[in-house]
Amino acid sequence: MLVVRDLTVHYQGVCALERVNFSLESGQLVGVVGPNGAGKSTLLKSMLGLVTSQRGSIRYDGHPLIQQRQKVAYVPQRSQIDWNYPITVKNVVMLAQMQQQGFWQFPTRQARQMVKRALMQVDLWDLRDRHIRELSGGQQQRVFLARSLAQQANIFFFDEPFNGVDQKTKEIFYSILQELKEQNKTLLIVSHDLGDTLNYYDQLILINRSILATGLPKQVLTPENFYQAYGHPLNLLSA
Numbered sequence: 102m103l104v105v106r107d108l109t110v111h112y113q114g115v116c117a118l119e120r121v122n123f124s125l126e127s128g129q130l131v132g133v134v135g136p137n138g139a140g141k142s143t144l145l146k147s148m149l150g151l152v153t154s155q156r157g158s159i160r161y162d163g164h165p166l167i168q169q170r171q172k173v174a175y176v177p178q179r180s181q182i183d184w185n186y187p188i189t190v191k192n193v194v195m196l197a198q199m200q201q202q203g204f205w206q207f208p209t210r211q212a213r214q215m216v217k218r219a220l221m222q223v224d225l226w227d228l229r230d231r232h233i234r235e236l237s238g239g240q241q242q243r244v245f246l247a248r249s250l251a252q253q254a255n256i257f258f259f260d261e262p263f264n265g266v267d268q269k270t271k272e273i274f275y276s277i278l279q280e281l282k283e284q285n286k287t288l289l290i291v292s293h294d295l296g297d298t299l300n301y302y303d304q305l306i307l308i309n310r311s312i313l314a315t316g317l318p319k320q321v322l323t324p325e326n327f328y329q330a331y332g333h334p335l336n337l338l339s340a
């Protein structure tokens with residue numbers, strides 16, 4: 102289990118997260134939702150130690166997550182990736198394997214097979230030698246999904262994976278998320294998408310600097326909670 106306690110993050114006087122507490126069970130798909138600037142990305146980054154927290158602890162199976170960083174596959178928002186970096190699709194995914202194997206060694210047969218399998222899963226094997234700059238937004242997102250699969254992590258953090266992607270990418274993503282759930286992985290997804298896809302999640306965390314609600318989507322997405330988070334009414338999941 103992944104347990105976040107009292108997580109508090111300030112950026113030069115801006116309070117981005119305040120005393121955030123929640124826990125994640127493995128085998129559950131958990132979504133983080135909230136308005137712009139609510140601290141969703143900061144939550145993922147601070148859990149990974151990429152931004153400094155002023156208070157709090159993040160423990161996985163009883164030990165600090167930061168000491169088990171290799172167990173986490175993190176896919177940042179597309180806007181945070183340098184798409185002009187000179188690298189092919191295949192090599193982005195291979196990097197995940199080389200991190201484990203050591204960069205100074207030639208990739209093993211097993212590593213190459215792992216990369217192939219990950220690229221086939223996201224339907225990008227045919228584009229393996231293409232530069233990442235030469236892909237559509239959805240294909241680019243799938244490269245990083247493949248990279249996270251090749252990492253063979255226990256925990257997956259995705260930041261806005263559905264932003265501006267095509268239907269095919271969404272379908273591939275959801276089907277892979279389903280497989281990862283069945284493999285008992287821990288899955289945390291930040292998403293802006295407030296449509297019917299929210300029904301895919303086992304649990305939601307509604308956040309606006311601090312946690313406003315957690316639980317089943319229907320329990321979290323009440324008109325009262327929405328109003329508290331967004332400052333205006335939203336009629337969702339009314340059926």
Ligand SMILES: Nc1ncnc2c1ncn2[C@@H]1O[C@H](COP(=O)(O)OP(=O)(O)OP(=O)(O)O)[C@@H](O)[C@H]1O
Pocket residue numbers: 112113115116117135136137138139140141142143144
């Ligand atoms: N590096 C930074 N320096 C200063 N302030 C920051 C920094 N990163 C984020 N912030 C601020 O912290 C708050 C939370 O930002 P964050 O990006 O985590 O929100 P978010 O919920 O992910 O937003 P969005 O949905 O727009 O991506 C915002 O007020 C933002 O302006």
